[in-house]
Amino acid sequence: MTYNKLxxxxxxxxxxxxxxxxxxxxxxxxxxxxxxxxxxxxxKGRGGAGFPTGLKWKFASEESxxxxxxICNADEGEPGTFKDREILFRVPNKxxxxxxxxxxxxxxxxxxxxxxxxxxxxxPQLQKALDVFxxxxxxxxxxxIFIQMGSGAYICGEESALFESMEGKRGEPRNxxxxxxVAGFKDKPTVINNVETLVYAYMICKHGPMGFRELGTSDSxxxxxxxxxxxxxxxxxxxxxxxxxxxxxVEEFGDGDTKAVQVGGAAGFCVPRKMFNDTIIGFEGVPxxxxxxxxxxxxxxxxxxxxxxxxxxxESCGQCTPCRVGCQQLIKGIEAVKKGEQKxxxxxxxMKLSETxxxxxxxxxxxxxxxxFSSIVENFREEMIY
Amino acid sequence: MPxxxxxxxxxxxxxxxxxxxxxxxxxxxxxxxxxxxxVALTEVARELDLSAAQVxxxxxxxxxxxxxxxxxxxxxxxxTITCDMKGKNQIIQAIEDSLxxxxxxTTQNKxxxxxxxxxxxxxxxxxxxxxxxxxxxxxxxxxxIEIIEDYGSK
Numbered sequence: 048m049t050y051n052k053l054x055x056x057x058x059x060x061x062x063x064x065x066x067x068x069x070x071x072x073x074x075x076x077x078x079x080x081x082x083x084x085x086x087x088x089x090x091k092g093r094g095g096a097g098f099p100t101g102l103k104w105k106f107a108s109e110e111s112x113x114x115x116x117x118i119c120n121a122d123e124g125e126p127g128t129f130k131d132r133e134i135l136f137r138v139p140n141k142x143x144x145x146x147x148x149x150x151x152x153x154x155x156x157x158x159x160x161x162x163x164x165x166x167x168x169x170x171p172q173l174q175k176a177l178d179v180f181x182x183x184x185x186x187x188x189x190x191x192i193f194i195q196m197g198s199g200a201y202i203c204g205e206e207s208a209l210f211e212s213m214e215g216k217r218g219e220p221r222n223x224x225x226x227x228x229v230a231g232f233k234d235k236p237t238v239i240n241n242v243e244t245l246v247y248a249y250m251i252c253k254h255g256p257m258g259f260r261e262l263g264t265s266d267s268x269x270x271x272x273x274x275x276x277x278x279x280x281x282x283x284x285x286x287x288x289x290x291x292x293x294x295x296x297v298e299e300f301g302d303g304d305t306k307a308v309q310v311g312g313a314a315g316f317c318v319p320r321k322m323f324n325d326t327i328i329g330f331e332g333v334p335x336x337x338x339x340x341x342x343x344x345x346x347x348x349x350x351x352x353x354x355x356x357x358x359x360x361x362e363s364c365g366q367c368t369p370c371r372v373g374c375q376q377l378i379k380g381i382e383a384v385k386k387g388e389q390k391x392x393x394x395x396x397x398m399k400l401s402e403t404x405x406x407x408x409x410x411x412x413x414x415x416x417x418x419x420f421s422s423i424v425e426n427f428r429e430e431m432i433y
Numbered sequence: 434m435p436x437x438x439x440x441x442x443x444x445x446x447x448x449x450x451x452x453x454x455x456x457x458x459x460x461x462x463x464x465x466x467x468x469x470x471x472v473a474l475t476e477v478a479r480e481l482d483l484s485a486a487q488v489x490x491x492x493x494x495x496x497x498x499x500x501x502x503x504x505x506x507x508x509x510x511x512x513t514i515t516c517d518m519k520g521k522n523q524i525i526q527a528i529e530d531s532l533x534x535x536x537x538x539t540t541q542n543k544x545x546x547x548x549x550x551x552x553x554x555x556x557x558x559x560x561x562x563x564x565x566x567x568x569x570x571x572x573x574x575x576x577x578i579e580i581i582e583d584y585g586s587k
Contacts, residue, residue: 123554124552125552126514126552126556127514127552127556128554129554129555132554164495164497165553165563165568167566168566168567195456195457197495198456198459198460198495198496198497198498199495199497199498199550200495200496201551201552212456213453214453215452215454215455215456215491216455216491217490217491217494218494219494274556274557275557276515276556276557276559277514277515277518277556278518282556313513313514340515340556351514354514358513358551358552362551364494
């Protein structure tokens with residue numbers, strides 16, 4: 048097992064007054080060159096799914112269509128994630144610049160930032176920064192960005208649900224394919240990227256792909272912004288090189304009594320202490336959109352799981368049966384085992400149910416409930432029963 | 434309800450009358466009225482030439498688009514795991530006692546509604562709450578009560 052030492056990085060939050068200059072220089076390059084730079088950097092989506100950013104841009108640019116869109120996914124709803132708010136608060140111009148480069152490459156005239164309703168207080172200052180940005184690039188590119196607010200629905204962070212919501216409908220995920228690069232917002236080719244991904248894309252244009260590529264591991268290039276919460280003396284936002292072991296992470300950020308870390312939020316995986324050393328944080332190990340929740344030995348993992356299941360039950364859009372009914376049954380099931388109304392072996396049946404949800408649910412929400420469910424039940428089985 | 438009629442018309446003039454403008458309009462009504470009344474929803478349907486069921490179906494999908502009357506100040510306490518670990522239940526209890534309402538209820542003077550909400554992105558500074566759009570973090574019982582009292586005297 049090879050992994051990197053924990054290393055703090057300072058790229059994302061560096062203030063940047065040169066955005067227009069960098070954009071002018073970047074726009075002087077061919078679209079192929081820009082796409083190749085992004086591909087070469089190895090940048091993968093920072094929202095959690097990890098799709099290569101350069102490929103998304105390439106696919107959208109190759110579609111024939113009269114209109115295309117670039118969308119910044121700022122519907123940051125995964126429990127334990129709060130880095131995008133900080134990025135939009137501190138360096139919004141770098142987010143806009145990333146969108147502008149993408150727009151140039153794919154030929155989009157309009158971009159949208161879909162901002163979660165819980166972050167509405169950011170709107171005035173974000174709009175102000177956007178007005179400045181529009182003035183700065185007006186002679187460089189025919190491109191305008193609009194901000195659209197969400198209204199408190201976790202599922203709208205799922206890209207096709209987000210398009211539905213932007214079209215004024217219930218945020219119910221669509222079937223895939225077609226993928227967004229073929230038919231996204233208004234069924235037009237659309238690139239949808241996470242806030243953080245867009246900033247890295249801009250920085251790769253500014254500094255070239257090599258600096259980014261040199262960080263991280265072969266599967267997980269670059270650095271990543273982590274949102275740290277739970278039982279830690281220093282909760283907050285940290286940019287770290289990818290590919291470190293969870294052990295190093297806990298040594299740096301834990302409170303000395305860490306029992307488990309939930310990597311990737313409610314939709315992610317719970318890693319128990321005995322596996323810290325063998326767990327790499329990155330796409331080759333446990334991937335994360337940035338959420339790192341640390342639990343110490345005073346915490347009941349039953350309560351943690353119950354809280355996650357309540358979250359999923361409420362946020363399930365209700366469209367498909369495995370997710371809608373599955374979430375309800377998982378909660379009822381663990382409550383029954385805890386109360387002694389069901390035998391401990393009933394947990395195995397619930398594990399099968401979560402596997403069914405993984406296979407049969409329509410979108411990532413229902414599919415990922417099994418991640419936290421099985422990793423918590425497997426590793427903390429006795430806490431589920433007694 | 435001539436005011437609602439006026440409000441819906443103004444919002445439709447501002448944002449447009451296509452389906453894609455629906456959420457903007459519903460959000461605009463909630464900003465003014467704190468909730469979507471049946472009258473407002475049917476008015477939107479008429480103005481945008483949609484069925485009332487389409488408008489109602491869309492509105493009820495979103496937890497911030499309330500279809501029940503709410504107070505002038507809607508308090509939403511984060512209930513997700515970190516805020517839970519940091520004591521959100523004590524905060525709720527204290528606000529319930531102070532406002533003499535239970536979770537989900539509105540005070541008689543229509544000033545406050547107390548609700549829970551899912552993770553709002555302040556896990557590192559929990560417990561946290563929203564009052565309308567404003568976020569308050571690192572809450573203690575004393576701090577929460579002080580904030581509520583400030584709003585009460587507004």
